[in-house]
Amino acid sequence: FLACAGERQSPVNVLTTGPCVHSGGQDGQLDGRVMYTVAGGTPQVTVSPYMRSVMLEADFGSIRLQDDTGRDVEYTAHQIHLSADSWHTLNGAPAAAELMILHKPKEASDMIKGGVIVSVMFEHDDAADSPLFEHLGMPKEGPEMEALGSWQLPHYVNLLDNLQDVLKGATYQYEGSVPVPPCTENIKYLVMGQLIKFLAALVVGVLSDTMAGSIGELVIASPQSFCNVIKLGTFCRTVVWPCLPPVLMYQYIRGKDDDMYAIDVLYAKSGSKEPKAFYDASRLKGSSHWRMQQDLETIRAAANAE
Structure with missing residues (x-):
């Protein structure tokens, strides 16, 4: 990774x-x-x-x-x-x-x-x-x-x-x-x-409707997000692709059972070759979605430093 x-x-x-x-x-x-x-x-x-x-x-x-x-x-x-x-x-x-x-x-x-x-x-x-x-x-x-x-x-x-x-x-x-x-x-x-x-x-x-049924509501909590959410339920590209261009954002995903899960996504500033941290993603209840865990305190500290 x-x-x-x-x-x-x-x-x-x-x-x-x-x-x-x-x-x-x-x-x-x-x-x-x-x-x-x-x-x-x-x-x-x-x-x-x-x-x-x-x-x-x-x-x-x-x-x-x-x-x-x-x-x-x-x-x-x-x-x-x-x-x-x-x-x-x-x-x-x-x-x-x-x-x-x-x-x-x-x-x-x-x-x-x-x-x-x-x-x-x-x-x-x-x-x-x-x-x-x-x-x-x-x-x-x-x-x-x-x-x-x-x-x-x-x-x-x-x-x-x-x-x-x-x-x-x-x-x-x-x-x-x-x-x-x-x-x-x-x-x-x-x-x-x-x-x-x-x-x-x-x-x-097809993409928006089927994803709405399998993932649930997506709420963008950061004004810095550049995600183009086609319809409610479409997954944000920066969450599923940590290889995309640099951006700092904080997002929530609401699961089908109304369980709230947080995702912290942090990328280095544009032009930097060393990302300060990657991301933390909690597995959605009842889904087979990916899970990668990093030190949240490190992520949040880096975010506050911005």
């Missing part, structure tokens, strides 16, 4: 213009190297409060990338995460949604060492069709959905069919981290520069 204090933490602001543009950017970098297949069957689509996303594990095919020696290495696509709004930003602006496709080296058991994440951004358009989202079970009418933590995949998912155009476009890459603790810094990110149009109500409604 101490790797979260490193210098290659994800997500980042991807720069596509100006003197500090991220490497890559050329069209067709992934053209002919993506071998995504149709994921069928009836796997579970789950809502992950830990990553504030809709998640699906299945065999989505693979991609081939060249290593530093020019040798082709195959990576298996085994998981997708869909979030609203986006984790990454493009030139400082968040997108309406982001799809992360997680890959592990073909012979590896997981992606912790040498994994690859392909990131695709979406922008809102009331007139757009959204087959990928509908295939994941998100009703076209949007927010009117029963609060569920998971559901059966209602339709096969064809990533290549939905993403082939954007995968032929500009690709921006950087070396980052696993986006949740332990935040290990050995993940290659390929962020697509072209945005796909979709009906934003689909994913926003």
Whole structure:
């Protein structure tokens, strides 16, 4: 977990213009190297409060990338995460949604060492069709959905069919981290520069409604919070991602049984390489949420010093 204090933490602001543009950017970098297949069957689509996303594990095919020696290495696509709004930003602006496709080296058991994440951004358009989202079970009418933590995949998912155009476009890459603790810094990110149009109500409604049912009320107690709470019950991104940019905040989460739990979150000032403390999070009653404990007195003392 101490790797979260490193210098290659994800997500980042991807720069596509100006003197500090991220490497890559050329069209067709992934053209002919993506071998995504149709994921069928009836796997579970789950809502992950830990990553504030809709998640699906299945065999989505693979991609081939060249290593530093020019040798082709195959990576298996085994998981997708869909979030609203986006984790990454493009030139400082968040997108309406982001799809992360997680890959592990073909012979590896997981992606912790040498994994690859392909990131695709979406922008809102009331007139757009959204087959990928509908295939994941998100009703076209949007927010009117029963609060569920998971559901059966209602339709096969064809990533290549939905993403082939954007995968032929500009690709921006950087070396980052696993986006949740332990935040290990050995993940290659390929962020697509072209945005796909979709009906934003689909994913926003699902995430907010399902999380409201599984987590409960979220009350932001600090005016310094930069969290964008979509609806009551949506988890704040700085709580679930201690790898995000520096911020000092104090929050409460009210559980389903009206038990009050406190979370202290403290990050170093912007530009500092040594965080003064991490955070304390008490497990929500009846949930499987994460728990990391640090010395609260140290955290509060550092907060008072600010």
